[in-house]
Amino acid sequence: MSGPLRHAFRYCPQCRQPLAVGDEGGVGRPSCSACGFVQYLNPSPAAAAVIRRGNLVCLVQRKFAPKAGEWTLPAGFIEYDEAPDEAARRETREETGLDVRIDGLLAVHQGVLPPDRPVILIVYAATELGGELLAGDDAAAVGFWPPDAPPGPIAFSSHRRVLAALAAADREAGR
Ligand SMILES: [Zn+2]
Known part of the structure; x- marks a missing residue:
C-alpha cells in the first residue's frame, strides 16, 4: 500500500x-x-537548532538507526504539549550539552524519516548561552564544522537543505 x-x-x-x-x-x-x-x-513535527561558532555549525552524529553514524543538526520530535522552540532547545541540551537561546525561525522543511515517516522540520537559529559541549542522549559525537564540509554524510535531506543555505549565505557574506 x-x-x-x-x-x-x-x-x-x-x-x-x-x-x-x-x-x-x-x-x-x-x-x-x-x-x-x-x-x-499527519506528518510528525520535529524541531532543529542551528548554532554557529563563527563560520562553523554544530552537528551531531546519530548513535541509533535509522542512519546511525550519519550527521544532523541537533534535532528531535516535538513532545505532545511542547512548543517547537522549546523542543529545539531541549534536544540541543540533550544531544550536545549546550544551553541555547532560540533567536528566530530559519526554515521549515518537509522530509521523511526512513523508511517512510513524513516529518515537518522546523529549524531555528540559536545562540550558545553556556553548558559544555558533550555528546549525550542519542548522539555518538558532537562538534562544529563548516556547513559545506561536515565530518560525514548528512542523514536527512531537510538538514542538507539547511546546511546548503547556510553555506550559500556564508559565501555571500564573505565568511
Ligand atoms: Zn470504533
Whole structure:
C-alpha cells in the first residue's frame, strides 16, 4: 500500500471494529462506523537548532538507526504539549550539552524519516548561552564544522537543505 494509507489502522483503537477508508474531500481517512473514530494521518513535527561558532555549525552524529553514524543538526520530535522552540532547545541540551537561546525561525522543511515517516522540520537559529559541549542522549559525537564540509554524510535531506543555505549565505557574506 502506498501513500498515507500505508500507516492506516486496520481495526478501531477505541472499539476494535474493522475500519473503513472514508473519503473526506478527496483525502482517504480510516474511520469507524461503530464509534465515529477517525484516524488523521499527519506528518510528525520535529524541531532543529542551528548554532554557529563563527563560520562553523554544530552537528551531531546519530548513535541509533535509522542512519546511525550519519550527521544532523541537533534535532528531535516535538513532545505532545511542547512548543517547537522549546523542543529545539531541549534536544540541543540533550544531544550536545549546550544551553541555547532560540533567536528566530530559519526554515521549515518537509522530509521523511526512513523508511517512510513524513516529518515537518522546523529549524531555528540559536545562540550558545553556556553548558559544555558533550555528546549525550542519542548522539555518538558532537562538534562544529563548516556547513559545506561536515565530518560525514548528512542523514536527512531537510538538514542538507539547511546546511546548503547556510553555506550559500556564508559565501555571500564573505565568511
Ligand atoms: Zn470504533
